[in-house]
Amino acid sequence: MNRLQHETSPYLLQHAHNPVDWYAWKPEAFEKAKQENKPILVSIGYSTCHWCHVMERESFENERVAAFMNENFVNIKVDREERPDVDQIYMEACQAISGSGGWPLNCFLLPDGRPYYAGTYYPPKPMRNRPSWVQLLQHMIKVYKEEPDKVLAQAKQLTEIVQNSDTTFFPGSNLGLEKDDQFDLKSLDGIFQKLKQSFDIKDGGFGGAPKFPGTMSLEFLLQYHFYTKNQEALDHVHLSLTKMIKGGIYDQLGGGFARYATDKAWLVPHFEKMLYDNALLVSLLSDAYLASSKGIYKNTIEECLDFIKREMTHPDGGFYSALDADSEGEEGKFYVWSKYEIESFLDDKKVSDIFCYYYGVSDEGNWEGKNILWRPVNLDHLEKKFELSKEEIKDILEKSRQKLLEERSWRIRPGLDDKILLNWNALQLIAYIKAFKALGHREYLETALKNHHFLKEAFIQEDGLHFFHTHKNGKSQYDAFLDDYTYWIAALLELYTVTFDLKLLEEAKRYTNLVLQDFYDEKTGFFFYTSEKQKDLPVRRKELFDSSVPSGNSTMLKNLTNLGILLNDTKYHEVGLNMLSHLKQAIERYPSSFSRWAQNLLQQTMPYYEIAVIGSDAESKALELQKRFLPSITIMASADGDKPYPLLEGRKSTEETLIYICREYACGLPQKNVEAAIQEIVGQNA
Numbered sequence: 001m002n003r004l005q006h007e008t009s010p011y012l013l014q015h016a017h018n019p020v021d022w023y024a025w026k027p028e029a030f031e032k033a034k035q036e037n038k039p040i041l042v043s044i045g046y047s048t049c050h051w052c053h054v055m056e057r058e059s060f061e062n063e064r065v066a067a068f069m070n071e072n073f074v075n076i077k078v079d080r081e082e083r084p085d086v087d088q089i090y091m092e093a094c095q096a097i098s099g100s101g102g103w104p105l106n107c108f109l110l111p112d113g114r115p116y117y118a119g120t121y122y123p124p125k126p127m128r129n130r131p132s133w134v135q136l137l138q139h140m141i142k143v144y145k146e147e148p149d150k151v152l153a154q155a156k157q158l159t160e161i162v163q164n165s166d167t168t169f170f171p172g173s174n175l176g177l178e179k180d181d182q183f184d185l186k187s188l189d190g191i192f193q194k195l196k197q198s199f200d201i202k203d204g205g206f207g208g209a210p211k212f213p214g215t216m217s218l219e220f221l222l223q224y225h226f227y228t229k230n231q232e233a234l235d236h237v238h239l240s241l242t243k244m245i246k247g248g249i250y251d252q253l254g255g256g257f258a259r260y261a262t263d264k265a266w267l268v269p270h271f272e273k274m275l276y277d278n279a280l281l282v283s284l285l286s287d288a289y290l291a292s293s294k295g296i297y298k299n300t301i302e303e304c305l306d307f308i309k310r311e312m313t314h315p316d317g318g319f320y321s322a323l324d325a326d327s328e329g330e331e332g333k334f335y336v337w338s339k340y341e342i343e344s345f346l347d348d349k350k351v352s353d354i355f356c357y358y359y360g361v362s363d364e365g366n367w368e369g370k371n372i373l374w375r376p377v378n379l380d381h382l383e384k385k386f387e388l389s390k391e392e393i394k395d396i397l398e399k400s401r402q403k404l405l406e407e408r409s410w411r412i413r414p415g416l417d418d419k420i421l422l423n424w425n426a427l428q429l430i431a432y433i434k435a436f437k438a439l440g441h442r443e444y445l446e447t448a449l450k451n452h453h454f455l456k457e458a459f460i461q462e463d464g465l466h467f468f469h470t471h472k473n474g475k476s477q478y479d480a481f482l483d484d485y486t487y488w489i490a491a492l493l494e495l496y497t498v499t500f501d502l503k504l505l506e507e508a509k510r511y512t513n514l515v516l517q518d519f520y521d522e523k524t525g526f527f528f529y530t531s532e533k534q535k536d537l538p539v540r541r542k543e544l545f546d547s548s549v550p551s552g553n554s555t556m557l558k559n560l561t562n563l564g565i566l567l568n569d570t571k572y573h574e575v576g577l578n579m580l581s582h583l584k585q586a587i588e589r590y591p592s593s594f595s596r597w598a599q600n601l602l603q604q605t606m607p608y609y610e611i612a613v614i615g616s617d618a619e620s621k622a623l624e625l626q627k628r629f630l631p632s633i634t635i636m637a638s639a640d641g642d643k644p645y646p647l648l649e650g651r652k653s654t655e656e657t658l659i660y661i662c663r664e665y666a667c668g669l670p671q672k673n674v675e676a677a678i679q680e681i682v683g684q685n686a
Contacts, residue, residue: 008472009079010417011047015056019066022077025086027536033074033111039144040109041073041137044087046080047417048272048324050331051121052104058124059133065124068134072141073108080105081321081421082470085481085530088541092162094118108140113538114155115162116144159538166542167524169586181581183605185228191591191598192224192233198592203265204240206592210270212260213244215280216546216595222287223599223631227606234291241288244281245300246375251335252359253373253405254311255303257281258325267374268367271325271332271414275312276549278304279427286434291629301435305444308428314420317447317454318471319428324415334414336370337404339363345407346400354386354393355400419472422459422480425451426487427549433494437626445498452495455488465514466531482529482543482552485515489559493566497626500619500637502645505566512563512572515556525578527553544583546596553579554596561603565610565634568646580604602631607663609633609681612648614641615657624674625659630681 004016007024015022023029025042033040043060045052059065069075080087080103090107093115094100100120107118117140122133131139144151195217198206206214218237225234244250247266249258256278258269282304289297312320327334339361346352355361359373366372382393429451436444459467459476468476469484492508495501518531521542528540529552543551557576564572580600587594587601611633613622622637636647643649651660658670659677671677 004077008475008477009047009082009419009470010415011045011052011079011081012077014047014053015060015077018056018060019063019070020060020075020077021066021070022075025076025078025083025536029074029076030111030113030536036074037111038072038074039116039140040076040111040113041069041140042076042078042086042090042105042107042109044078044080044090044105044107045103046322047415048274048322049103050270050325051102053326055104055121055133059122062124065134065137068137072137074111079419081417082419082478085534085537085541088529088543089162089537089539090115090118092165092541093158094120096158096161096165108144110151110155113536114159116151116155116158162541163539166526166544169544169583178585179581180584181577183580183584183601185605187584187588188224188228188598188602188605190588191601192221192230194588194591195221196232196236199236200264201236201239204236204243205266209263210260211264211266212548213249213257213277213281214240214592214595215277215284216550216599217592219284219287220591220595220598220602222284222291222629223602226291226629226631227602237288238292238294241285242296245296248367248372248374250300250374251307252375253401253408255300255305255307256311257304267372269332269372271335273323274548275308275319275321275421275424276427278308278312279424279431280549282431283427283434286431286438287629287631289438290627298439301439302441305432305435309447311416313447314418314454316458317450318420318458319425319451320416320418321421321424322417324417327412327414332367332370332372334408334411336365336367336372337361338365338370342371342404345404350386351396351400354382354388354396357385358382358393358397419470420458421470422455422467422484423469423487423549425455426484426491429455429491430487430494433491433498436498437623440627448495449499452491465510479531479534481531482515482519482527483549483555485511485519486552486555486559487550489515489563490555493559493562497635498623500622502643505563505645508559508563509567512559516575520575525575525582527556544586545593547593550596554594554600557597557600558603561600562634565608566636566645566647576600577604607632610647610662611635611677612641612651612660612662613637613657614648614651614660615639615653617657621657621659621674625677628678628682630678632681 001016002022004012004022007013078086091101091105094105097118102120104121107115109115122136124132126132205211218240221233222237224230244266249261249266249269256273259272259274259277260270262268262270282301285297285301325331339356342356342361343352346355360366360376361371379390379393383390429448432444432448458471461468467480467484469478469480489508489511492504496504519527521528526542529543530540544553545551546554557579560572560576583597587597591598609632616639618637618639622635638648641648641651641653656672660670661668661677661680
């Protein structure tokens, strides 16, 4: 066994028995490289990565290959989810060299950590103009020893590219973007038109295959419709969500969404399930339900959170990271069915006929001879075809679904990545709160509170303030990154909207000031991904793009805006507005890459309301108010009022609970009725 046996990451532990003498990303590896003047080979992946598993079987388990690696390189294995900061830097280098990237990511470094080459998967034998892994290793050590000047020059150039990559959208860059602080509806309309160009009007979502959920762009469209009443925006949200829910990307038996679909129609997923995808989709579905009351959204929220509870939750309240796509060495094997299996388990021809018709099951299958369950037809078709009522059909389908879910539970399960990440947990915490506001299930709030307590206990460092990034088996490690803190602040602010515990606001303020102290770059006005106290990387980068998850910068902007309102802190407002002004032109040009930023632009452009609910029924009325989709509000509630916060100060409790609504620094007469308050807000946005 190698040194990875002492790690907690499931991905690193998968490689603990390799004959490769792997190190983790720890100082001892770099010290060895410097002492022996050896290049460093960093191999980066994650536990649910299919091609990572393939390369391990083909190369890293090969004794001869491992011997060559051990003799010539210091070999480091990195879990990209544990160390996204490491992954960002070397993925940038890989993309600079080849124009593309992916995992596994293999990068060759000088002993000081600067990269001189990077690539992705390499086969055991040459194929498709790609050298074998051994050929690449031989070439990399040859140039390192025989052409050191060339290697140093390449490392210098790549490091400069990585260092400068986060300045692309700043004023003075090659795109010529300038600071623009004119926020108006025309800009928002332009963003909508840009997104519309990539609408798939048949199957929903954006663009072609492979197709990702596009959660943040859909959230923008939902908010944009609220303000503008643009029906195309709302229709595309409903089309996209409905198609995904009925598609194979959604686990029709067990709930939960796969990471993406390999086709346009959402039928064939890449079967891995990620915590962050399901967190973001549950949050979006909760908002969509508040905006529409569609039963399909309610059912999907409940099924997704049942899946999270059943398969992704630690007994102490943390949430696991991911489920693998593979089981028994085959992608999707756990999830697919033959028609014969379904007929055997359901054991009633009419029942199995109904189930197979509804879920698109056939003798020949719809994927590699097996069936991925999806919903190509509506219930109305079944009523006519089988001459049963809708309620009878629903009962048959639900009982059949539960029966097959039980039978599936006996199969060999996909691997579980059971590390607990602070940033993804904060996203899931937010999802539970949003689901609680949408559906009112008390269990969801209790789960959120338990998770909040767990994260505070498990991730806190010895100083009682800073956090770690990852936790497993009672051990937490690696300093938290920007998105850990910004998602955590966002979760605190979201939790406040259902508990109205002022300690949460004070905690959010404390961590906001920490982020301003440890991550803020005065020169650019944006935030670094790593803290100033972290010293184990050759460069510090800023992450601006909203990709599969919101960027730490766009999330921090939202936090600064909301907390600035709650605390009336002008510094928070100024920092946030400066960020948005500098990036506004990039948001307008590339909205799909800046979707959370676009939501921030909506909030800064359109009418916004500060709401204070004061009186004995303050909390219940504040929760009732939030049972409508109102993206335009910041809310506080207090039974006795007159607290030292701008929205509560000077407002004392009276016999009746009052709802104060303020807009653009002006307040009207208080409302006594929740529906009247909602109509005041919605009416002014009509």
